[in-house]
Amino acid sequence: MGKDAGPEERPKWDNKAQYLLTCIGFAVGIGNVWRFPYLCQIYGGGAFLIPYLIALVFEGLPLLFLELAVGQRLRKGSVGVWKTINPVIGGVGIACLIVSFLVGVFYNTILAWVLWYFFHSFQEPLPWSTCPLNESRIDYNLECKKSTPVNYFWYRETLNITPDIEISGSVEWGMVICLASAWCIVYICFIKGIDSVGKAVYVTSTFPYLVLTIFLIRALTLPGATDGLLYLFTPDWQTLTNPRVWLDASTQIFFSLSVAFGGLISFSSYNEEKNNCERDAVLVGVINSATSIYASIPIFSILGFKATTAFNACKDENILALTNYFEFSDQNITLQNYDYWYEYLNTTYPEKFQSLSLRECDLQKLLKQSVSGTGLAFIVFTEAVISMPGSQVWAVLFFVMLFSLGLSSMFGNIEGVLAPLNELKLLPRWMPKELISAVICLISFLVALLFTLSSGNYWVEVFNGYVGSVPLLIIALFEIIGVIYFRGMKTFSDDIYIMTGRRPNIFWKACWMVISPLLLLVVFVAYVIVQAQTRPTYQAWNPDYEKFPETEEKLYPDWVFAIIILLCVVPVISIPLVALYQLLRGRFRKSSVGMELNPYDNDAFVTDTQEQKTQRA
Amino acid sequence: MLEKILLLLSLSLSVAEELCKPGVGEAYKVRFSIKTALGDQAYPWNKNEMFLFRAALAFAMRDFTNGEEFGVSDIHPCNETQRVSFWFVVTRPNTMDLVDKGTVEMAIKKSRNRINGAFLLTDKTLEFDGIYPTLAAPVSPDTPPWLIVFGVVMGAVSVGIIALLVYPLVQRKLKKNMDADDEDSDEETGVKTAENGANDGIYNSTFSDDERFTQM
Numbered sequence: 001m002g003k004d005a006g007p008e009e010r011p012k013w014d015n016k017a018q019y020l021l022t023c024i025g026f027a028v029g030i031g032n033v034w035r036f037p038y039l040c041q042i043y044g045g046g047a048f049l050i051p052y053l054i055a056l057v058f059e060g061l062p063l064l065f066l067e068l069a070v071g072q073r074l075r076k077g078s079v080g081v082w083k084t085i086n087p088v089i090g091g092v093g094i095a096c097l098i099v100s101f102l103v104g105v106f107y108n109t110i111l112a113w114v115l116w117y118f119f120h121s122f123q124e125p126l127p128w129s130t131c132p133l134n135e136s137r138i139d140y141n142l143e144c145k146k147s148t149p150v151n152y153f154w155y156r157e158t159l160n161i162t163p164d165i166e167i168s169g170s171v172e173w174g175m176v177i178c179l180a181s182a183w184c185i186v187y188i189c190f191i192k193g194i195d196s197v198g199k200a201v202y203v204t205s206t207f208p209y210l211v212l213t214i215f216l217i218r219a220l221t222l223p224g225a226t227d228g229l230l231y232l233f234t235p236d237w238q239t240l241t242n243p244r245v246w247l248d249a250s251t252q253i254f255f256s257l258s259v260a261f262g263g264l265i266s267f268s269s270y271n272e273e274k275n276n277c278e279r280d281a282v283l284v285g286v287i288n289s290a291t292s293i294y295a296s297i298p299i300f301s302i303l304g305f306k307a308t309t310a311f312n313a314c315k316d317e318n319i320l321a322l323t324n325y326f327e328f329s330d331q332n333i334t335l336q337n338y339d340y341w342y343e344y345l346n347t348t349y350p351e352k353f354q355s356l357s358l359r360e361c362d363l364q365k366l367l368k369q370s371v372s373g374t375g376l377a378f379i380v381f382t383e384a385v386i387s388m389p390g391s392q393v394w395a396v397l398f399f400v401m402l403f404s405l406g407l408s409s410m411f412g413n414i415e416g417v418l419a420p421l422n423e424l425k426l427l428p429r430w431m432p433k434e435l436i437s438a439v440i441c442l443i444s445f446l447v448a449l450l451f452t453l454s455s456g457n458y459w460v461e462v463f464n465g466y467v468g469s470v471p472l473l474i475i476a477l478f479e480i481i482g483v484i485y486f487r488g489m490k491t492f493s494d495d496i497y498i499m500t501g502r503r504p505n506i507f508w509k510a511c512w513m514v515i516s517p518l519l520l521l522v523v524f525v526a527y528v529i530v531q532a533q534t535r536p537t538y539q540a541w542n543p544d545y546e547k548f549p550e551t552e553e554k555l556y557p558d559w560v561f562a563i564i565i566l567l568c569v570v571p572v573i574s575i576p577l578v579a580l581y582q583l584l585r586g587r588f589r590k591s592s593v594g595m596e597l598n599p600y601d602n603d604a605f606v607t608d609t610q611e612q613k614t615q616r617a
Numbered sequence: 618m619l620e621k622i623l624l625l626l627s628l629s630l631s632v633a634e635e636l637c638k639p640g641v642g643e644a645y646k647v648r649f650s651i652k653t654a655l656g657d658q659a660y661p662w663n664k665n666e667m668f669l670f671r672a673a674l675a676f677a678m679r680d681f682t683n684g685e686e687f688g689v690s691d692i693h694p695c696n697e698t699q700r701v702s703f704w705f706v707v708t709r710p711n712t713m714d715l716v717d718k719g720t721v722e723m724a725i726k727k728s729r730n731r732i733n734g735a736f737l738l739t740d741k742t743l744e745f746d747g748i749y750p751t752l753a754a755p756v757s758p759d760t761p762p763w764l765i766v767f768g769v770v771m772g773a774v775s776v777g778i779i780a781l782l783v784y785p786l787v788q789r790k791l792k793k794n795m796d797a798d799d800e801d802s803d804e805e806t807g808v809k810t811a812e813n814g815a816n817d818g819i820y821n822s823t824f825s826d827d828e829r830f831t832q833m
Contacts, residue, residue, distance in 0.1 A: 331652035
């Protein structure tokens with residue numbers, strides 16, 4: 001049953017659980033696992049929770065409630081909803097469509113990377129645990145020796161990355177087939193619209209929690225876990241005075257909840273009208289934040305374990321050097337009495353000691369190595385997994401969890417593309433929805449082939465940093481303005497009364513009318529200022545760099561910079577364009593009404609029906 | 618007799634001391650890390666273990682040179698420390714000529730596993746200073762395992778897609794066939810009900826004539 005079939009019967013959720021799981025799955029994504037713990041770490045651990053929760057309450061929940069209410073009441077996708085409220089802001093829906101498409105394209109590439117690692121986790125030993133030999137087979141590959149096997153596997157064997165974004169390199173065939181698999185899996189889940197999505201989310205939304213719990217239990221028993229956790233949660237109250245912290249907390253909440261994509265509006269439009277969307281919004285928002293906090297516990301236990309392992313390895317290296325040099329009996333110096341011997345030898349034989357040039361082993365420094373994003377999942381975590389007994393199992397579980405998290409977010413992106421397309425009536429009516437989904441997946445796959453080039457990772461960073469940020473803020477701002485000022489607070493309160501049985505209380509009203517738009521505006525302006533202060537740079541993996549294995553910081557060339565500007569502007573350009581078009585059309589129509597020589601046209605009724613239309617809407 | 622033996626012993630000892638000079642000439646340093654390798658089951662280092670070492674090395678030399686009768690007495694250790702590390706040189710059988718470093722190295726490399734095995738140690742815990750272990754070639758199977766997993770996953774997904782696309786079409790065809798059958802039976806029953814229904818109402822005879830005309 002498609003939306004355009006016969007008497008316009010809208011698809012429905014089988015039950016409330018499907019709807020909630022889909023919304024939660026859309027909100028809870030890979031960012032909850034690899035972005036939030038990083039922010040927590042660099043912004044003073046437990047102290048970061050304060051700006052985070054404040055942002056959730058005053059910015060996240062109002063926006064979420066707004067989108068769910070609007071979709072459920074007007075029972076249309078993101079384009080139809082804004083057209084209904086006022087044709088002038090119809091462009092917001094089109095902006096949602098473009099943003100959902102662009103984000104879907106690069107997000108699924110990340111899932112393709114996760115799939116690649118998943119496929120490679122079924123080997124013994126794990127392929128990222130050892131370096132390959134070089135051509136002469138006498139020694140290890142040079143690039144791998146200088147960095148680490150884990151880095152080598154990610155940058156060379158997975159991405160085959162070029163040293164510069166301008167050097168495109170060639171298409172990586174391994175990555176192409178992983179990308180094709182990712183899109184096929186998205187397609188099979190979306191083949192029957194929300195009928196199949198509703199069933200898929202039973203697995204994709206719940207499985208990550210199961211894996212996180214397993215990891216939690218495993219991680220807490222690893223040595224060094226408590227060091228990691230202490231480091232994560234020890235609050236540093238000083239950071240609260242840094243405005244950057246508040247900015248990052250607000251942006252994190254905003255992007256984490258997946259508002260302004262249009263997907264949430266579509267999902268809630270398939271609900272029955274009398275559904276308590278206020279409770280749903282609060283539930284989804286709270287579960288999203290709770291998941292972030294819950295996920296950071298095993299992540300940081302494992303990071304603590306990794307730091308401890310590296311710390312002990314460093315000490316072992318030094319112990320061996322000392323034992324060999326001073327000809328002590330084997331195992332005289334152990335990890336336990338290392339400090340004593342270190343001090344003793346340093347003071348008794350200073351020159352000899354210095355000549356050894358031992359590495360400085362510092363646990364705090366190792367813990368400070370903070371990583372987020374792909375670095376966390378594909379470099380840091382994979383390295384930790386090698387040291388855990390039963391590595392293959394943990395690697396497989398981890399990558400399946402990441403894939404589930406990302407897949408359930410992809411559903412929201414695809415819905416944000418399909419629903420507006422159907423409403424814009426751009427597609428012929430004879431196309432069944434299976435064919436439409438297939439065409440969308442195919443087009444997205446072809447566009448995403450750009451990211452399978454050797455320079456693909458740099459492009460994903462470009463898209464991630466610029467498409468998934470500024471346009472969303474603008475869209476969200478216009479959404480609030482559209483509902484509160486175009487539809488009117490009174491009408492909207494009536495809508496909510498019809499749906500939930502009571503009007504929104506003073507907290508919601510205050511947020512919608514003043515606090516949230518203000519917060520969004522401040523975040524948007526601050527974001528733009530911060531970005532505009534410095535010329536954007538990227539980290540390049542260049543084996544010929546003199547400080548290799550550190551990444552080289554390079555400036556984006558001008559043509560890439562132009563593309564960045566395009567990516568920020570093109571999605572939102574539809575808002576003013578459509579507004580302009582509607583205003584001109586309205587004025588044009590008013591002037592041409594008198595020119596219509598339609599004999600049956602009674603001018604008296606024309607204005608009446610227009611008023612009736614606006615009253616009904 | 619006893620004097621001769623004593624003389625020979627002292628000679629050999631002094632010769633050994635001259636031959637085996639740490640860091641000079643054809644001498645190699647070797648390090649044992651027994652406690653690191655074996656933990657609680659570590660054996661103590663004593664003269665017997667030293668004898669085993671000399672015997673193992675003599676074996677390695679014999680094996681490499683294919684028959685030259687090296688003996689335990691041709692391996693001369695010196696500068697033993699409590700690390701358990703010492704230097705040693707190898708002399709040709711029945712002479713005092715030193716065997717060059719290269720030959721010793723190759724002999725050790727060839728029989729490295731056997732020497733390690735004699736002491737229950739590994740390349741890392743029985744270290745010959747300057748002789749690097751040959752790196753184990755990474756195992757590369759013919760079909761990369763990841764392609765197998767990919768094949769399984771994609772196979773399942775493709776079958777699923779085809780099934781989900783074809784199933785409703787098949788159902789529709791079956792339904793059409795069933796509908797066609799139903800229609801036949803419906804026509805019969807339909808006619809019957811019309812007749813039954815006609816009995817309920819007032820039958821207007823004027824129309825029955827019309828029917829005869831339309832049948833033509």
